[in-house]
Amino acid sequence: MTQSYVIIGDGVAGSSAAETLREEDPDADVTVITDEGEALYNRILIKEFAKGKLPEAPISIHDESWYEERDIDLQLNTLVVDIDVEGHTLETHEGDVHEWDKLLVATGGTPTQLPVGNSDADGVHHFWTFQDARAIKNHIEEADNSVIVGAGLLGIDLAAITAAQDVEGKYLMRGDCWWRYALSEEGAEIIHDALRERDVEPVFQSGVDHFETDDDGQVTTAVDPNGDEYDADFVGIAIGLNFNTEILQDTPIECDDGIIVDEYMQTNHEDVFAAGDITEFNDLLLGERAQNGAWGSAKEQGSIAAQNMVDYGSEPFEWVSSYSITHFDFPFLSFGHPTLGDDEAEAKYSDTEWRRLAFKDGRIVGGVLIGDLSPQSKYKKLMRERRVVADQKDILMKQNFEIDELELEGTPAE
């Protein structure tokens, strides 16, 4: 019998699932439904487009012919509004009903709105889609001064866009440093200095109380909780994602922040799977449920989900996620879950070289490397092998550390 697979979302998770499904089940019906108006594009590179560095075309990854060649039915501009899990159907905003034998939900997230006055004013931007990037680029090219809110991995992209477009910026942060859950002040200072060099001034113990606008509803000023005012005709906000789980409300599918899946990307219903940013998956390396928000992880989850939709239990997801920042002339890499764990070690080697590892139950579960990435594959190997090494921090933190300097007990978990 011909299987019918429907995928909601044509981000990297949905698209890689479609590609794998076609390889694994050549005769199946495969449908991909997305509310966006364009096929898979390079979400990671839209920041380079907004900076004015890249033309539009290289941002595209697949055009519609890619789907046609693989006999994948791609439905653009189509929002899924309802899922009937027991009936194995879904409904689109136009009232069309699609039947499925197996369903993959790869709907990612939507940027969280800042819950303060006038956060919907003209000139206040959030950043997730190519359309957002086009609006940001058009606006920042005309802007005089900017305010950025959100001291994390997406906020720094907005700060870098401001810098690349030569617009002076204030980067308002709630704590004492950028990405305070993964970096210490000493490590973050390398990032702060790089921002200052580019005319973006970090402002600590700040944030936004409300925005002020002119008579046309255009933002003019950000007022922080201390009452300090910052002129801004461009505001970029990146304070997190709300995961797009609302279509699963009133279904038996178990959700928390995201959709809960096992290591095979299966939900609590045997015919419904999820992949990408939206999942809260059983992380075999961490030993608990986790969420990743990175391209490589979403792509791998899409492919793993597809393999298990065809043959459940065939391949678990076991992956050390990586995320780089490429705005500066020194490299920056975070891996695994650097904001989690019960123990840590860090070391600074020079003005642009710093490292931190996060441990849980003695094992490496994540880290951040600034300036020198040479040990990254060794740390990731120890993490994948689930080695207990936290008692040997002095060796791990040596600048030119080698794995054979460690006393390792037992055999690797791989």
Add this chain to the structure above:
Amino acid sequence: MSRSLQSSGDADVRSVIVECDAADIEPTDRVRHIDQLSPRDRREVFDAVEGSSPAADLQGLESGDVIRFTEYYRVV
């Protein structure tokens, strides 16, 4: 760190990675961010750019492709 790399002349060397100007990127070029490479290719690019190996043996990239890392780099 951000410098052009030259071929070592080694027979196994398949590609070299050369820093390039963003302004020279054509609409037809395939551009990939470092985080989009396979773990293996990513390691090759790290090593090539940071200088421990002058060239890269890349499986998922072709000559002419552009990589976004600390700078833009072209595979030649």
